[in-house]
Amino acid sequence: MSASTILTPDLPFDMSPRATAAGRDVTLQQFVNSATQIKDRGRVSACHAAFGDRYDEVRSLAGRIKQHTLDHLDEYLARFIENAEASGTRVHFAADAAQANAIALAIARENNCSRCVKSKSMVTEETGLLAALESIGITTVETDLGEFILQLDHDAPSHIVTPMIHKDRTAVARAFVRELGAPYTEDPGALTAIAREHMRRQFRSADLGISGANFLVAETGSMVICTNEGNADLAVSLPRVHIAMVGIEKVIPSIAHLSVFLKLLARSATAQPMTVYNTIVTGPRKPGAIDGPEHVHVILVDNGRTEILREETRELLRCIRCGACLNACPVYRKVGGGHAYGAVYSGPIGAVITPLLKGIANYPDLPHASSLCGACYEACPVKIDIPTQLIRLRRVMVEQHITGFGARLAYRSWARSLKNAWAYRASAAIQRLVLRQLSTGAENANSTGAWDNPEDNRMLPDAWCSDLPGPFRAWTSNRDMPVPARGSFRAWWAARGRATSGRSRGKYG
């Protein structure tokens, strides 16, 4: 698979082949599991070390600031535009990906740019800017080390913050031998030194620097770029022209508010107190300045964000792209990272915004790629309720008949059975009967399990359904299901109540 087909596969996208292959790939599982779990635990310890029991309050504040900004996004965008232009930045408005790329190309042509250095930006992946630049002959180098290696290897990122968690050092070594003519080495320090030397040659000769932005500050017209490598600083301060392509959701009200997000971003992403470089750029070089670009352009990108801005999904735009939800998600780990999602934005946040940006019918698997465990919601520094948004998407899929007839019938029956007590009891009794019939060893199961014996705390079933027929095979192919007891808990409780009538308190209260 080339980079383009990994993140822009044929639609509608079926997750199963990639997810299944990833589930069997032991090495991939090891890499992704360790990378994500380390960062997830790191986030918890870094945030508790810094904020103590104020962590939840800090997340609430960050969420409120972002939500407020989104609720008044027209105002804050207007302020950003005015203040950016007052500082000498030129602002452009791209309704969609094609326009965003076209504007960037036009700026590059106008300034006779031919050599571009680029720092990591998810929105430029979204629009496919790299390919567009190369199509008009502008050689473009990804300067973020992970992205650079992926570019050399014609591969695609699998994580929005640490893009290379699916690759090991031998793959890097081979790519450097093949593409850079470097000697083979597996030492990460030596590999990095090779990349550094190569990249410095690019920085020296570049006439165009392209970046994204982590934040846009409405009050000051500034853009904020956070990196650990310093590649963005080299890319945006040395070439004559700097273009930043930025989604509209990146706006925050004021420079003081930036403190809240900078204190959360790196701790949530990589367990660091801050990224090594936090760069706040406000305009091009002033007359008499020593260095800096002559022209600074910001391309504000919509590309479906105004759709998500509608009230019922607005909170999704709070996202600060920290990757904490990816690191927390058991599904993300199991499917081997971002490639299984078939889109630029993966993990829990990607499972919701990709269908919204690209069409729910095109990504029908993503809203279901979740056990609704809520780990993402707990990890999110701006408290986006991803589980609720996933459920909302599932409901929309049913309403729009994207979900198949059989599944819709099952949902409808299930909903009916929950609506009154008689229907619930009847359906539960039928399920118990059917499952006991279909399972092996059910006749040996005791009638009410450990409920009979208050001393027995195991509550373990004595028999299992391992091989259910029809659509239920999808469940039992990977896991056994416990056989239900012969009678219901409610019936047992009611019977017990009659037997011990007069006593208001038993062992179980």
Next chain:
Amino acid sequence: MNQRHRSIEGGRPGSGFGGVSREQFLDRVRASLRTPTRGVANKRDAFAVPQAPEDLSVVRLADRSVDLVRMFAERAAVSGMNVHHCEPDRVADAVVGILSSVEARSAWFSLPTAECRPIRSECDRQGIRTLDDNSFRSDDERFEIDAGITGCEAGLAETGTLVLCSGPDRGRGVMIVPPVHIAILRESQILPDMLDLWERFPTDPEPGMVDARRRIMPTSLVMVSGPSKTADIEGILITGVHGPKAVHVVLVSGPG
């Protein structure tokens, strides 16, 4: 409440490089927010902008009750910076000592002349070639220098962070191009927390707004918390990827 007076806007044409016009773009946003679109018809709109949350104190991580110098030095060290304490009259010795320890043969200074002079003299005595921002014959030459030497706008104790701003005598390349960065920071410049940083910058009345002020930022403000790092290759931490491999902070005591 901030009030905005907006003059008649017909909607300028697209920026000239493509895309849509500003008003068309903002109208797309307004449609999702279900606010009425502003057009030529709405001439005199003064409308209230509700205030964003103002009390940010819950994120404060340090205040003046702590030993700021000690907190700064500890946290800077944790993030991988080398901290050298020195007296005000020993700065030149400290800098040259660092240059010798990294075997630097050339140093790029971006400091006010008065501060530079004693250090450059000492470098001359040691045979270390010194340059400033005006010395370079070509942009390319900047990539050949062994060390960059700067002052700082401020330090942040909460994270052991250096704050560097561009200015008439302070460039941006000096702290990111050479493999070694030496930053001269006076103890008196250390602030407790990032929340305390912003009031150092002046404000102006915000154009188009009533009773609102906005902060005027320098062209570039960089917060540096360590040498350049990556963990992209198998999560192994490596320094000196693109930015400096080493950052040395010369922490100068005294009232400053």
